[in-house]
Amino acid sequence: MALHPPPTPLSSTSPSSLTSPPQNARHPSKILRLRPRRPNRHHPPSPIPQPDQYLIAIHATATNFFDLLQIRGKYQHQPPLPWISGFEFSGVILSTPSSNLNPRFKKGDKVFGASQGGYATQVCAREEALRHVPKGWSFVDAAGLMVTAPTSYAALVTRAGMKKGDYVLIHAAAGGVGLAAVQVAKAFGAIVIATAGSKRKLEVAKGYGADYCVDYNTPKWEEEVKKLTPKGRGVDIVFDPVGMVNTSLKCTAWNGRIVVVGFAAGNIEKVAMNRVLLKNVSLVGLHWGMYAREEVESVGVVWKGLFDLMEQGKFRGTVYGDRQFSGLENVGEALGMLGRRETWGKVVVAVPQEGGSKL
Ligand SMILES: NC(=O)c1ccc[n+]([C@@H]2O[C@H](COP(=O)([O-])OP(=O)(O)OC[C@H]3O[C@@H](n4cnc5c(N)ncnc54)[C@H](OP(=O)(O)O)[C@@H]3O)[C@@H](O)[C@H]2O)c1
Secondary structure: OOOOOOOOOOOOOOHHHHHOOHHHHOOHHHHHOEOOOOOOOOOOOOEOOOOOEEEEEEEEEEOOHHHHHHHOOOOOOOOOOOOOOOOEEEEEEEEOOOOOOOOOOOOOOEEEEEOOOOOOOEEEEEHHHEEEOOOOOOHHHHHOHHHHHHHHHHHHHHHOOOOOOOEEEEOOOOOHHHHHHHHHHHHOOOEEEEEEOOHHHHHHHHHOOOOEEEEOOOOOHHHHHHHOOHHHOOEEEEEEOOOOHHHHHOOEEEEEEEEEOOOOOOOOOOOOHHHHHHOOOEEEEOOHHHHHHHOHHHHHHHHHHHHHHHHOOOOOOOEOOOOOEEOHHHHHHHHHHHHOOOOOOEOEEEOOOOOOOOO
């Protein structure tokens, strides 16, 4: 089970919007609106943007756990066939929306964003689904920003009210949202206790600023976490993208806050509510994608906070660096490694431009 942000104005080609019009299901060509220009292996068909959409040449595409679920037909937002997988990307604006006389992005601008169809050479997206590539960032680094970074920022800052000196426990700290959370927490002056399932992943979390690292596959890991906090009182905040609320309650302090971000382990927990009551704990959820629909005013606040951190050099790209992926033909291998938990950070595939080198 996974949670992520598609249900909304991200773009008319977002997973949720693709599920809606049943009449389109009978006319698949209308859904993708592919330009009929003798496509072949070297010249795949280009998507035709809606009047409110930009057309973007993709230079890098980022993988997500929910891509795997969607490909397997097990995701909560399944587009009707035919559809293209992939969601997060970065690239260059090829055309601006025909219905927008004052577009925020111009032809040639470098952008990153999120829209269904990211495992391709071109994609269409609405303006709210795009941001400028931060100064000094590569396409590969920027490709995985759109979903992951604001999720972690909103969870810790907006939902948990994190402040300087808080002890923050970040589970799966070397994962996509985990590494972003480590950086945001450190930037806010928190003391970070990172968990992960291997030595390599703990090393990575440390490299991104975690103060302490604990292997959550060891028995009684929560005792170890408690010992790292003043007088063994427990942590102030738990960031949980895995599904570890019950065990985390054992090492949460009085007045602690637990943010439920995801269920990477696959289980939806039944929580021991007596512990929530006895420790005066606040248990909150975070569904970043829904902010665009339910609380749009917070979206800009979160992005401003993130861009400020990037400018101050407190937030950097988290691209998996133990192996490089280039070319769309390697998306399958990248997704396979992600699914087998063999990677850390964001697994990004570079998309070489026509005539360009793959190296
Ligand atoms: N709430 C939201 O708005 C929102 C937004 C984005 C993502 N999410 C959700 O957050 C979760 C994490 O996303 P992510 O992008 O960080 O994913 P990711 O990069 O794949 O990282 C997930 C991590 O979870 C850990 N894990 C523990 N048990 C696992 C299992 N059975 N299978 C796979 N991984 C397992 C792994 O770390 P170890 O190997 O160290 O255990 C893995 O590195 C997902 O469920 C995702 O859908 C939620």
